[in-house]
Amino acid sequence: MTLKCVKCESKFPYLPSLGRCENCGRTLEYDLGLPKKGKIKFSGRFSFWRYKILLPPARHQISLGEGGTPLHKALRLAKSLDLQKLYLKDETRNPTNSYRDRAAALYVSNAVDLKHNTLVCASNGNLGASLAAYCAKAGLNCHLIVPKLVDIGKLAQMLVYDATIEEFGEILDDSIGKAEALAKEMNWYQATAELNPLAIEAQKTISYEVYEQLGVPDYFIVPMGSGGTIYSIWKGFKELKQLKITNSLPKMVGVQPEGSPSIVKILVEGRSQILKISKPSTHALAILVSQPLQGDFAIKAIKESDGLALTVSDQEIFSAELQIAKLEGMFAEPASSATVAALKKLVETGKIDERNSVVCLISGSGLKATDVLHALTKKQKTAxxxxxxxxxxxxxxxxxxxxxxxxxxxxxxxxxxxxxxxxxxxxxxxxxxxxxxxxxxxxxxxxxxxxxxxxxxxxxxxxxxx
Ligand SMILES: [Zn+2]
Incomplete structure (x- = not known):
């Protein structure tokens, strides 16, 4: 197993996990060296660790019961969109109510393996909340660098799990630089998703689960912030194909808010450089970034899968959030609701129709993003x-x-x-x-x-x- 640069293909030993390629500075990825022959067997109950055979080794397994989340067939939502086969992968059911618990489990297990006492992470929400909980479980110090704009519910989680919280910068991009410097200076474990490719490995278990629950869908719709999440899911399905467990692949659909469209712009306008949006803005704070560090990954996933990328407005995100709640009884955070908002557009333009099976990633709970709650209570009161x-x-x-x-x-x-x-x-x-x-x-x-x-x-x- 090695670490490989996504751009120049330089190879590095897999431990200690490097943040960036030492030659070109771009992001790295694990190359597991999948077995060419012989069947892989998943074992154990339906949960994250069931797939450990396809994860970098962890001697210690720090677990709060992550993974094994439900895949709901969304009948009423499907009907409202004139679709037949729509599924919501409900990652709100993880221990701290977001998909990032998968990454936190692997990071904290790895930090314990490497005998670190303190872990540092730049996060604008979900990952910080997850790491705070898993560090508490393992007895590690959790140092979080958060930007000014953080969902209040996520901040509450970080506080209650007793993380040290340092505010730095306006948005996530600023905080990442600070976390990178701190890890080097203090020799802390680096658990920033954009700087430690273990998150990609952890999150690809979402695809394994969906495969076991449904098979391979025609489309998989994922919200895009830094770009790593959509790639994790793509990587999971690609591995299943390499292992000859399945022979089909989904088309990956990446969604960004209109106010934070860097990856979509690259794809639509055919640019070659990762774009920096000078003043990104959206209420979906989980996917608010200026310059997505893992944009290369996202673009690779979308191009290789013959997928597509699009933006949705905050208004569209908000109404999708209400629709998911009203029709399916699920409270999704704005970033997650963006997937359903995008699906609506794709149905309207005829790109997806009733013959297609679609999975939307519901990455985190709406209870974490309280600006929506405020808007709702205000609306209820006046209306x-x-x-x-x-x-x-x-x-x-x-x-x-x-x-x-x-x-x-x-x-x-x-x-x-x-x-x-x-x-x-x-x-x-x-x-x-x-x-x-x-x-x-x-x-x-x-x-x-x-x-x-x-x-x-x-x-x-x-x-x-x-
Ligand atoms: Zn490189």
Missing amino acids: KVGLELSTKEKILRILSEKDTYGYELWKKLAKTMTRGAIYQHLNELSEKGLITSYVKNRKRFFKIMERGRKVLRAMDDLKLLF
């Missing part, structure tokens, strides 16, 4: 409870001052709605026993009841809380 309540509340407040008749009420509400609508509200308030009415000087006056006053007081209390 459902908020507006409706506010008119009824206004009526109650006016009536709590003095008894009022309909026309006067309408004027006091600044004539913002029809008088019919106001009478509708008044009827509903009466039915609930919050107000009553009486006739005086041939006008119908409305009057707040004790129950109505209680409701107003309760609302004031609630407002103090929020």
Whole structure:
């Protein structure tokens, strides 16, 4: 087994794991030297370590129960897209709720094998959260370099698992440089995904699992940040083919947010250099990068598989997230939802149709990315409870001052709605026993009841809380 440069093909010993090629500075990859003959047999229960025969050796196995995640047949989502065979690989079911637990298990096992006490990683979220947990399990110090923009739920995980957190830079690209320098200076174990190719090996187990659960799909859709994840999955399927376990391969589809499109641009515009996007922006923070260090890998996966790459807007990501939740009962993080947003586009343009089988990688849980939660609660409040309540509340407040008749009420509400609508509200308030009415000087006056006053007081209390 050796480490091989993805660009100049220089070879290095597989340990200690190098971050970059010493000749050209590009990323390295493990070459396992697969057996040419004889059948490989996976053994043990359906989990990450079942595939250890195709992973770099780990004498210690630090495990929290990673891998072995479900592949859901998404019937309702498929129907809404006019598809028949759509599957979601549910990586939210890992111990810290993202696919990065696979990489963390292998990194921390490797760090223990090499007798390191401290591990360093630049991460904008999921990997940092995973490593913090696995380091806790193994009793290692976990030093995380995080950029300013991190999903708050992931930060909470890092904190609770007791990692040391150092904020450095605006986005992930800045933090990676810092982690690279620190590992050298302190002789810490390097566990940054972009600088240690063990992550690729760990994540290829996703393909082995999908193969055992379904076989080889026609399309596999993966969110792209630095570009390593899509390559891991491609590598997994390629190995299964080399081992003659299967003879087909999926087409790999890579998705990036419109505001962070570096890899897609290279492919669409036929550029040769990895592009640097000067001010990348998206709410899908897990795939926010300026210059993807493993872009070479992603491009290789997409080209070799005859696949494709596309971008989706944050709005498309957000609606896909709601659709996955509403139709399949799964709460995916924005980066993961980008796969379904992309699928929708590919169906609309006729690139994928009902004959195709498709797997979308749901890489992490939506509970980790709380900006979406904020947007949702705001939406719920204004769309459902908020507006409706506010008119009824206004009526109650006016009536709590003095008894009022309909026309006067309408004027006091600044004539913002029809008088019919106001009478509708008044009827509903009466039915609930919050107000009553009486006739005086041939006008119908409305009057707040004790129950109505209680409701107003309760609302004031609630407002103090929020
Ligand atoms: Zn090289």
